[in-house]
């Protein structure tokens with residue numbers, strides 16, 4: 240089968256489509272024939288060597304396909320089912336945090352950038368009918384991260400004032416769609432007017448550009464205090480978000496792309512009873528809840544482009560360039 244392998248090297252990691260053996264199905268396992276997969280920032284950072292524990296493997300955390308083979312002790316009814324793959328491995332027993340054995344699908348374990356993937360039935364969930372394979376492939380990692388940040392930690396609900404920072408990002412777009420679906424008053428912060436316009440058309444109450452140095456003042460003036468801010472930028476954006484939160488406000492962050500914040504206003508934080516909450520991925524129950532929420536609210540993932548597997552390297556380049564709006568999807572059947 241064809242698979243995109245990461246080849247680690249001191250001179251710089253490479254990615255290459257190679258012919259490798261199709262995995263054989265063992266007891267309790269299933270083989271899924273992938274129809275679509277999607278990129279995450281994680282894949283780009285692994286290629287750039289900016290991720291711990293890099294080793295040769297098939298990359299890709301997001302995928303959707305059809306069950307092609309089942310091993311002994313697996314229900315035959317699974318054969319032919321359209322499924323999404325949960326990228327969590329070994330979350331563990333504590334719903335609050337992942338175990339020491341936790342890892343995300345696609346390095347070190349072989350991931351979804353391949354024609355077939357070997358997995359177990361407990362990693363599969365039925366694809367909702369209303370979305371295509373390409374749309375479903377966009378969901379797993381980013382949707383799960385967004386779901387936990389927005390609902391478990393952010394407690395976003397109807398009427399709350401929520402700011403999604405870097406709203407054009409892969410995870411942030413889901414956070415935006417989920418918060419809008421929950422009936423919150425959702426504002427967006429992005430670096431591109433074009434993205435802000437698209438998000439306004441999708442239900443944002445207001446949009447602000449972080450390239451404008453007065454963005455925080457503009458939000459303060461036109462929106463007032465926020466209940467929830469969701470961020471993955473960190474840096475100076477983070478310091479400003481703390482300033483924008485009102486009493487009992489919560490800042491949920493799942494990344495720190497810009498590094499450490501220059502200032503954390505502890506005085507404001509204790510006086511306003513502000514909570515800063517880190518968030519990573521989500522547990523298996525949240526994965527199921529996320530898919531149910533998507534189905535209930537008929538949320539269609541935003542797709543930037545769908546390109547054939549043979550062009551997958553160009554999707555990595557698009558991600559590095561920070562271009563596009565929506566998920567970068569790879570199709571195996573074209």
Ligand SMILES: NC(=O)c1ccc[n+]([C@@H]2O[C@H](COP(=O)([O-])OP(=O)(O)OC[C@H]3O[C@@H](n4cnc5c(N)ncnc54)[C@H](OP(=O)(O)O)[C@@H]3O)[C@@H](O)[C@H]2O)c1
Nearest residue numbers: 280405406407408409410429430471472476493494519520
């Ligand atoms: N903890 C976890 O489980 C988890 C899971 C997934 C991702 N992550 C991390 O979260 C981050 C984002 O991941 P992603 O896949 O969503 O990446 P992505 O699609 O590349 O999104 C990154 C976004 O950051 C925004 N940004 C850049 N500079 C900013 C600034 N000064 N202020 C506010 N936003 C800014 C941009 O938003 P605009 O396009 O709107 O300008 C960009 O689209 C990465 O650090 C990633 O490693 C963590």
